[in-house]
Amino acid sequence: METVNPPTGGPGLLTDRYELTMLASFIADGSAGRKAVFEAFARRLPEGRRYGIAAGLGRLVELVEGFRFDASEIAWLRREGVVDAATADYLATFRFRGTIEAIPEGDLYFPGTPVLTVSGTLGECIVLETLVLSVLNHDSAIASTAARMVTAAGGRPEDGGRAVIEMGSRRTHEEAAVATARAAYLAGFASTSNLAAGYRHGIPTVGTAAHAFTLAHDSELAAFANQVEAHGTGTTLLVDTYDIPTGIRNAVTAAAAHGATGPGAIRIDSGDLAEEAAKARALLDDLGATSTRITVTSDLDEYVITALQDAPIDGYGAGTRVATGSGHPTAGMVYKLVAIEQEDGTMRPVAKKARDKASVGGRKRVYRSTRDGILAAEVHVVAGPPPDGFAPAQVTVVDHGTVVHRPALVETRQACASALASLPAEARSVTDGVAWLTPVVLTPATQGA
Amino acid sequence: METVNPPTGGPGLLTDRYELTMLASFIADGSAGRKAVFEAFARRLPEGRRYGIAAGLGRLVELVEGFRFDASEIAWLRREGVVDAATADYLATFRFRGTIEAIPEGDLYFPGTPVLTVSGTLGECIVLETLVLSVLNHDSAIASTAARMVTAAGGRPEDGGRAVIEMGSRRTHEEAAVATARAAYLAGFASTSNLAAGYRHGIPTVGTAAHAFTLAHDSELAAFANQVEAHGTGTTLLVDTYDIPTGIRNAVTAAAAHGATGPGAIRIDSGDLAEEAAKARALLDDLGATSTRITVTSDLDEYVITALQDAPIDGYGAGTRVATGSGHPTAGMVYKLVAIEQEDGTMRPVAKKARDKASVGGRKRVYRSTRDGILAAEVHVVAGPPPDGFAPAQVTVVDHGTVVHRPALVETRQACASALASLPAEARSVTDGVAWLTPVVLTPATQGA
Structure with a gap:
């Protein structure tokens, strides 16, 4: 018999083993309940691409809502030695009760743009990593490619x-x-x-x-x-x-x-x-x-x-x-811890120092400005208010476990057309180019705060 | 609400609309019950590749067994005008009762090798096309790539x-x-x-x-x-x-x-x-x-x-x-009608003539020969017995609707290692090359029959 266990309805096991291994460690040392912030972003766009289209959020939200582990799955995790008894108990009642903010589906992203920000307990944030990346990386790769084909065809049929x-x-x-x-x-x-x-x-x-x-x-x-x-x-x-x-x-x-x-x-x-x-x-x-x-x-x-x-x-x-994905089947986004709660309740910015994969610590809020209807700049603000004339680019999608943003697909489709229309013609070109916009990270230091 | 209808358990709708449109036409003119043979094959290997590894068969067999349309799906198909009443009735009781022969999972394939042969009624063969190709094209692309990585690592751990x-x-x-x-x-x-x-x-x-x-x-x-x-x-x-x-x-x-x-x-x-x-x-x-x-x-x-x-x-x-797929995320297999029953009950070979996509008509049986344990030749025989010293390369997987071949994954894995071992070192090289073996099609004409 080829199948050992039939697929269950839930997406809980669509997860890398190390997410649960890490969870077990966090539960063991009492840190699974510490507050944490993770960001999903692409370090760079695929070679030659000038913009990315964020996609998959609508699917992801439904998967996060259904993110559970049933008895058969938990029994298997125990049998395989993936989790200990305490972690099994944690998973048996798992529901995501954190907050997700994101670039709306169909909107643009650039190198470093926090496409999705997850805040909650360390435990609930860590177990979502694989699923978040699978969905965003696949769907964004397709949408980014499809947008180029639509542009080459002169826009959507309703746009001529x-x-x-x-x-x-x-x-x-x-x-x-x-x-x-x-x-x-x-x-x-x-x-x-x-x-x-x-x-x-x-x-x-x-x-x-x-x-x-x-x-x-x-x-x-x-x-x-x-x-x-x-x-x-x-x-x-x-x-x-x-x-x-x-x-x-x-x-x-x-x-x-x-x-x-x-x-x-x-x-x-x-x-x-x-x-x-x-x-x-x-x-x-x-x-x-x-x-x-x-x-x-x-x-x-x-x-x-x-x-x-x-x-x-x-x-x-x-x-x-x-x-x-026309040569680029994955968007290459990563999911990184950017802040973790300290003993005293304050949030500590964290960042990896590895030479070719360095990241900027601290939760980054995304703001954009336009000039004459054209997207002009994007900043990532680690602390404090945005510069004048900038508006928030992320929306709240899940608020403490409750889904609060669930647009119909036709609205998302319209949002994508509007986002593409906010790019100058040069940025929409399908010829090889570089990211049309390089977001600037404003840290307390660069802000002079 | 993002989801219009939740996914059903069955794979019936994982299908291109034109499969059901064609089915409706066949039902309308009374030809849905004619016998037919379809072959899935790759016209060529991905650029630079020397062999392909057939994969997905084990998954496909389970999907074919479960290939049904439930009442909600059929009601939707009717509402959308995809099918008429007669086709809806056909789908409501659909079960695949045909026969599938295939290159065993984990075995090699080359340009033109009939990786999977489906024979049955025209109706039941046509509705499987999309699913057959989705599964084989994805899984074979991954397995073919993975085999190259394993070769680069010196073989499986159990092989040193x-x-x-x-x-x-x-x-x-x-x-x-x-x-x-x-x-x-x-x-x-x-x-x-x-x-x-x-x-x-x-x-x-x-x-x-x-x-x-x-x-x-x-x-x-x-x-x-x-x-x-x-x-x-x-x-x-x-x-x-x-x-x-x-x-x-x-x-x-x-x-x-x-x-x-x-x-x-x-x-x-x-x-x-x-x-x-x-x-x-x-x-x-x-x-x-x-x-x-x-x-x-x-x-x-x-x-x-x-x-x-x-x-x-x-x-x-x-x-x-x-x-x-290390640059080749899909195997590029196609699913082509190669023979259709005539009024008199005999099978007529058919082939497309389009200049860049020509195919050879007639159902082709696959035979291979080895010399000193090394794969030496592959022939596709349209009629008659194989040449001396050649053995069948396909196995019967589904026999008139009943699954008769369901190896455990460990057996498939061993079959793949054996298949790779049947290639000379040159053919296993990960450097760019051409298909190591070019199958020869033996038609009644070339066989001198």
């Missing part, structure tokens, strides 16, 4: 751009696929092929047929006739199984049998897409199918989409490259 | 190599993390940091402490004393939070307080690892801690591990690079 459809499910883990669809949608994709993403998150789903559909029929025309019969003339016909011009003629013929000048759209999934799209447009127009749209797919990314901007294309399907 | 620990959970989606740990373990990793992987799959888990643990204490020595107190002198102490030589001295002091010459191991997570390991070994020996092992972590991959082979290191922790 061409639709980009997420269809990468088969290129990534089956559950990562659902999160990928969600992250791409919030970054401005029009829709997804993934049904679970539609069911769970209300994301529009699309999809018509694969090459297998045509191959399963005795002829391409028979396949198209069947598809139009079953799904109406508004359907999208995949025309490149055999020969594209013949495919287009068959598509128009199949639609014509139902009184339409052409199908809703054709899809081309191979060849030189710019050239094939131009030839397809000319042929469709020639055949009178002037309102038939052209969708292209096949290893599209932000660079290919940019190169296709002058081709007569109405929509793009992005698969592998969006699901794998 | 240095232990490689999987610790990439925080760099990938939280569920992909569990599958990553599983794929890495079957490819020869010694253990994982991921607790769910231990709980669900019985994989050994390890983990001790992060930098936060040291930072949370008033001094490094206090942290180490606490850890040794809670976990014994066999624990691994992370010595690079502040200054490595001081950290090592503190580690030995903390162990000495409990009568040991040193802790079980120290971990170094920053700096020039070869240099730091050499200095650490010299210092440990100097302090009498000659049996304290040295583990290193920090962006390790097959190249860094190779470069560290002469350093006095006892174990490696690999994170980001194994969880993201």
